[in-house]
Amino acid sequence: MRRAGALALLALAGCAAPPPGGGGIVSLNPCADAMLVELVAPERIAAISHYSRDSGASSIPPEVARRFRTTSGTAEEVIALRPDLVVASSFTPPATRSAFARAGIDTLYLDMPSTIAASRQQVLELAQAVGAPAAGAAMAARIDALPPPPAGPPVPTLLWIGGNMVSGGGTLLDDMMARAGLGNAAADYGMRFTGELPIERIVARPPRVMLVPDGPGQDADSRAARLRARALEASRALEASGAHVMQAAFPRRLINCGGPVIPQAMKRLAEVRRSVEAGS
Known part of the structure; x- marks a missing residue:
């Protein structure tokens, strides 16, 4: 409020x-x-x-x-x-x-x-x-006022920023994912920090959940839309491979910063975690 x-x-x-x-x-x-x-x-x-x-x-x-x-x-x-x-x-x-x-x-x-x-x-x-x-x-x-981490093992999750970039360990997003009970799957690909990850490696070893930027909206020529294009390409490749990966939208505006954005980002991450539990 x-x-x-x-x-x-x-x-x-x-x-x-x-x-x-x-x-x-x-x-x-x-x-x-x-x-x-x-x-x-x-x-x-x-x-x-x-x-x-x-x-x-x-x-x-x-x-x-x-x-x-x-x-x-x-x-x-x-x-x-x-x-x-x-x-x-x-x-x-x-x-x-x-x-x-x-x-x-x-x-x-x-x-x-x-x-x-x-x-x-x-x-x-x-x-x-x-x-x-x-x-x-x-x-x-x-x-x-953020809630404590949920009980149970962390859910392997890959947070796709855009382009070829995924969020790795040692970052604010990584800390928020852990707090929400989502284990950062970037480590499964040998990544420590945020960096580029080829789609082929994701398809070969898919995570349980993949967080992708939200849709392009009205500004299809924006930088955000261009960043999303690669993430959507990864989504289509996973679907074509038959991999059972839950794909969830994670708004681009929640990726860039902390501070007042943290409660909003944590709310969305908690929703994703609950969706995984509901679908188990």
């Missing part, structure tokens, strides 16, 4: 313009975007990442992303906005970091958390940086 209320307020606010004369928060990190739109009032956000306008990279609804200015991420463009705070990725190039430092811009660099606990901590870190500790605590509480 809190998330729905936050999104409703954004819809009523209309397109959020950068504060006159500069100021506000500029985010260059799509996962920070997903947190910021729920942590602070829209008028405090001077710009979000251009990735949040890309359905293959965004974790926020497109109608919300369209209400904010975006940047291409160049130091010159960001500095011209004269923000109070820049939220960037730990992968930000050294030259860009130096430019922000020379301009005297406060910058928070966020890494890519690989566990639910680390993502929760990142929520609190960002909330503290933007002066919204109460909102951060509420977001963290929703993560704390």
Whole structure:
């Protein structure tokens, strides 16, 4: 309900313009975007990442992303906005970091958390940086409310991101799958982290469950649609082989980030686990 209320307020606010004369928060990190739109009032956000306008990279609804200015991420463009705070990725190039430092811009660099606990901590870190500790605590509480792992052995599951990419171990998605009672089948193919996996290897040794991105929707030319095409090809190959693999949709927007996305992703993963048990 809190998330729905936050999104409703954004819809009523209309397109959020950068504060006159500069100021506000500029985010260059799509996962920070997903947190910021729920942590602070829209008028405090001077710009979000251009990735949040890309359905293959965004974790926020497109109608919300369209209400904010975006940047291409160049130091010159960001500095011209004269923000109070820049939220960037730990992968930000050294030259860009130096430019922000020379301009005297406060910058928070966020890494890519690989566990639910680390993502929760990142929520609190960002909330503290933007002066919204109460909102951060509420977001963290929703993560704390996740149910414990179900009883029984984990169900071998392959999470297909798109293209030839599958989610491997040592990632946030891997931690969420384990929490939902779904064992990451990427290890069965010798994979430790997220990487490319040929369809032929999946057909030769199919998992019990394969999570695939949701359908292309109206934007058939989007990056997300192109990413889904390969996963759907794998689905057809498994069907043709006669392998008994449960295939379940896992929305692309739940793959990219943690924070407020975790409860939504865990809800879907729990639904998949229950479907497996019902079909056993």
